[in-house]
Every structure is written in structure tokens, then in C-alpha cells.
Amino acid sequence: MRLIELRLENLRNISSLDLQLAPGINLFVGPNGAGKTSILEGAYLLSHAQSFRSGPANTLIRRGADQFNVFARIERQSGPVQVGLSRDANGWAARINSDDAASLGHMLREYAQVCFEPGTHALISGGSDERRRFLDWGVFHVEPDFMATARAFRRALHQRNALLKQGQSDAELDSWDIELAHAGETLATMRRAYFQHYSRALTAALTIYLPELGQTTTRYGQGWSEETSLEEALLETRTLDRSRGYTGRGPQRADWSIAFAQAPLREHLSRGQEKLCALACVLAQAQLFADSRGEWPVIALDDLSSELDDAHQRLVVDTLSSCGAQVLISAIEIPACLRAMDTPTCLFHVEHGSMRSLL
Ligand SMILES: Nc1ncnc2c1ncn2[C@@H]1O[C@H](COP(=O)(O)OP(=O)(O)OP(=O)(O)O)[C@@H](O)[C@H]1O
Ligand SMILES: [Mg+2]
Structure with a gap:
């Protein structure tokens, strides 16, 4: 793609910018505050509807303007497509081939981009929200029913939490527990199936980027005990949930983690190792997308030279050039590896x- x-x-x-992009590596250089990250961010919005x-x-809307617009012409194995995304005070509007998209989700299916940027280390050092969002993007691209299931789950969770806060009767809670458990189990099954594949791709990527840390163990936690059904777990914790006013167990608490033989806890990683680990997470997701879809997503690497040392910059650039992915890189100056290479x-x-296009 x-x-x-x-x-x-x-x-x-950016008031108005029209870029014609090359198939392989596209490098954006310029001083701080120039707008390099905003270009990568603009493209990313088309695949996430979120920065x-x-x-x-x-x-994201330029100060003084009412809305921003992003438009792209995309080439894919399944054929070309044009997508557009706008945001104003009222929310999002999405288009596919000049028609209004049936939903934002329909547009997000058309284009895939992953991104490694200075905040990506939060996948390792941050809270579980970040890791769930990341995982769910991958699940979304392989499970056609993911959006509908996640929506049904969120609705049921919202209802149950409202009932818990209002102190409603067990009879009221029973029906929402059933609905929540049904959507929640489906969601957890989708995530687990994806994580099984993802874990293999991740382990392979970590062996390349962090070989010195030894064997890798990955773990997925669905958000409640593996020994019970979600319906049983909800019933077990109902009294506690009532007292705290929210649902303490379920897919809203799902998480995943990585441990290394030489760094069993994430606190054992240096800042640079954390970044490399996060890079491996992103590239593994791209690899898995390529394995399942037969084409690579677009890969954005923001602020490459400030994030990685020269050897790791070279490693990632070499790997991505040889797999044929389109890569968008931003940097203050041309990274040494791209100056030296004949890529x-x-x-x-x-x-x-x-x-300005220079080459
Ligand atoms: N809503 C907005 N309206 C106008 N300008 C904005 C808005 N949001 C951010 N900016 C400005 O946009 C510019 C571009 O930011 P961006 O992060 O893309 O720069 P960059 O080239 O990646 O810089 P750096 O090298 O520092 O990462 C910055 O000068 C920032 O202050
Ligand atoms: Mg930047």
C-alpha cells in the first residue's frame, strides 16, 4: 500500500500542501516547528482518525481556521482509492472516492499506516490504555466485526456503570451483565487470536532490535481470570463494583506485556531500549499486517535521528527498504544512514x- x-x-x-510521494523512502527535513511531524500526522489521521x-x-485545526482537511490518493493491491477526512467543531466527516463514507470506520479500513514517534515508548512505559488501543488497531484490520463488537461492549459497559452508580437492583443488572458478557467475551476472543499471531511477529522483531536482552516472553491478559466466564466474573464482583461505582473486571482492563530474560521488568530497560522495544512493537504490527494482507502498511518514523543511534537507524532503514514498504521519515537533518546509503x-x-522537493 x-x-x-x-x-x-x-x-x-500548514495552510495548504500538496505532496506527490515516492514508493520507497520519503524524507522530510527542516528546522524545529517547521511542520514535519504534522505531515506524518496528517497521513496517520487517515488510518486512525486520531493523532x-x-x-x-x-x-489539529490551524489557528484561525474552521476545519482541517486531509486527502490522499492511495495505491493498493485491491485497487486505487481516494480518501478524505475533515474535522470541524461538530466532529469528523469522511469520504471514500468523493462519496460520504457510511461511517468513519469504513474510511479507516481503506488505508493503513503505523507510526514510530517520540511518544511511542508509552507502549512500554505507559498505561494499559495505550497498549489496548494499539492492539485494537491490529484487531480492527483482521476482524470485520471488531467495530460493531467494541461498540456493543462499550454501550453495555456504560449502562452497567450507570446502574451501579444509581444503586439499581440485581434484576436490572442481570440483563446488562448478560449483554456485557456476550460482547466482552467476543471482544476478548478477537484480541487473543490477534495477539497469538502478533506475539510471534513481535518476538522475531525483538530478536533483531534487542538481541542482547535474551529470550522474550509475551503475555496477554484479557482483563479477568482465565478460569471463569465474564458473566461469572461480573457476578462475583458485583458487590465490590456497586461500592466503587464501576465495573472492575472485563476487556476494559485487558493488557499485554513483554519481558526479557535479561530484563524481566520494564523498569530494567534503559530509555533507548524502551524505544527500541516500542519500535519492534510497531514494526511487528506492520509485519503482521503484511503477512495477513499481502502488502505493507505505510510506515512513518518521526524524528528518527533523535530517537535512535546511528546503527539502529541504519538497521531499521535497511530492513524497511528491503521489504519494499513506503516509509515517511522526518528528521531535522538528513540522517547519516541515508546520506551514506545508496537507498x-x-x-x-x-x-x-x-x-520544497529537493530530489
Ligand atoms: N492548531 C495549530 N495552528 C497553528 N499552528 C500550530 C497548531 N498546532 C501546532 N502548530 C504549530 O505547527 C508547527 C509545526 O509543528 P510540527 O510538530 O509539525 O513541527 P516539526 O517540524 O515536527 O518540529 P520538531 O522538529 O520540533 O519536531 C509548530 O510551529 C507548532 O507551533
Ligand atoms: Mg516533529
Whole structure:
């Protein structure tokens, strides 16, 4: 899969930008605050409808403008497609081939991009929300019913939590427990099946990026005991849930983790090792996507040179160039590995939200 054209309007400091992208490595260089990350972020929005940076979605809209627009022409094995995404004060609007998309989810299915950026280490050092969101993006791309199941689960959880807070009767809770358990079990099964495959890809990637840490163990926790059904778990904790006013067990508590023989706890990792571990997580997800779909997602590497040492930059660039993925890299200066290599690179210079193609 690759972006042929990316158009950004009123996104952060970019008023209007129209990029023609090359198949392999596309490198965006420029000074701090120029708009390099915003370009990668614009493309990422088309596959996540959410930035990899924190903050409300409306802060993506250029100050003084009413809405931002992102548009891309995409080439895929299944044929070309054009997608568009806008955001204004009322929310999102998505288009597929100039028609309004039936839902945001329909548009998100059309394009896939993963991203490694300075905040990605939160996959290792951050809370479980981050890891669930990350996992769910992968599940979404392999399970056609994921969106509907996740929505049904969220609705049931919201209802049950409201009933718990209101102190409603057991009879009221019973019916929502059944609904919550049904959607929750399905969701957990989807996640577990995905994680089984993901774990293999992840272990392979970790062996490449962190061989010095020895054997890897990965673990997926579904959010309640493996020994009981979700319905039983909900019944068991009902009294406790009533007293705290929310549901303490279930897929909303799912998490996954990585441990190494030489670093059994995440606190044993150096900051750089944490980043490499996060990079392996992202690349493993891309690899799994490629294995199941027969084509690579677009891979964005934001601020590459400040995140990794030269040897690891070279390793990742070499690996990605040889697999044929389209890669979007941002950096303040041309990274040493790209200066030295004869990898064909399409170079763009970014300044004040506008851009020049240099090669
Ligand atoms: N909503 C907004 N409206 C206008 N400008 C914004 C908005 N949000 C962020 N900016 C500005 O957009 C610019 C581009 O930010 P971006 O993070 O893309 O830069 P960058 O080139 O990646 O810089 P760095 O090298 O520091 O990471 C910054 O100057 C930032 O202050
Ligand atoms: Mg940046």
C-alpha cells in the first residue's frame, strides 16, 4: 500500500500542501516547528482518525481556521482509492472516492499506516490504555466485526456503570451483565487470536532490535481470570463494583506485556531500549499486517535521528527498504544512514508549513 498524493489543508501550521510521494523512502527535513511531524500526522489521521500526539482533536485545526482537511490518493493491491477526512467543531466527516463514507470506520479500513514517534515508548512505559488501543488497531484490520463488537461492549459497559452508580437492583443488572458478557467475551476472543499471531511477529522483531536482552516472553491478559466466564466474573464482583461505582473486571482492563530474560521488568530497560522495544512493537504490527494482507502498511518514523543511534537507524532503514514498504521519515537533518546509503530517497525540505522537493 502506498500514498501517491497527500493533500493537507489547515492542519496545524500548514495552510495548504500538496505532496506527490515516492514508493520507497520519503524524507522530510527542516528546522524545529517547521511542520514535519504534522505531515506524518496528517497521513496517520487517515488510518486512525486520531493523532499519535495527545490533545483534543480540534487543536489539529490551524489557528484561525474552521476545519482541517486531509486527502490522499492511495495505491493498493485491491485497487486505487481516494480518501478524505475533515474535522470541524461538530466532529469528523469522511469520504471514500468523493462519496460520504457510511461511517468513519469504513474510511479507516481503506488505508493503513503505523507510526514510530517520540511518544511511542508509552507502549512500554505507559498505561494499559495505550497498549489496548494499539492492539485494537491490529484487531480492527483482521476482524470485520471488531467495530460493531467494541461498540456493543462499550454501550453495555456504560449502562452497567450507570446502574451501579444509581444503586439499581440485581434484576436490572442481570440483563446488562448478560449483554456485557456476550460482547466482552467476543471482544476478548478477537484480541487473543490477534495477539497469538502478533506475539510471534513481535518476538522475531525483538530478536533483531534487542538481541542482547535474551529470550522474550509475551503475555496477554484479557482483563479477568482465565478460569471463569465474564458473566461469572461480573457476578462475583458485583458487590465490590456497586461500592466503587464501576465495573472492575472485563476487556476494559485487558493488557499485554513483554519481558526479557535479561530484563524481566520494564523498569530494567534503559530509555533507548524502551524505544527500541516500542519500535519492534510497531514494526511487528506492520509485519503482521503484511503477512495477513499481502502488502505493507505505510510506515512513518518521526524524528528518527533523535530517537535512535546511528546503527539502529541504519538497521531499521535497511530492513524497511528491503521489504519494499513506503516509509515517511522526518528528521531535522538528513540522517547519516541515508546520506551514506545508496537507498533511493525522495527528499522534501519543510519550512514554515510549506515545502520544497529537493530530489
Ligand atoms: N492548531 C495549530 N495552528 C497553528 N499552528 C500550530 C497548531 N498546532 C501546532 N502548530 C504549530 O505547527 C508547527 C509545526 O509543528 P510540527 O510538530 O509539525 O513541527 P516539526 O517540524 O515536527 O518540529 P520538531 O522538529 O520540533 O519536531 C509548530 O510551529 C507548532 O507551533
Ligand atoms: Mg516533529
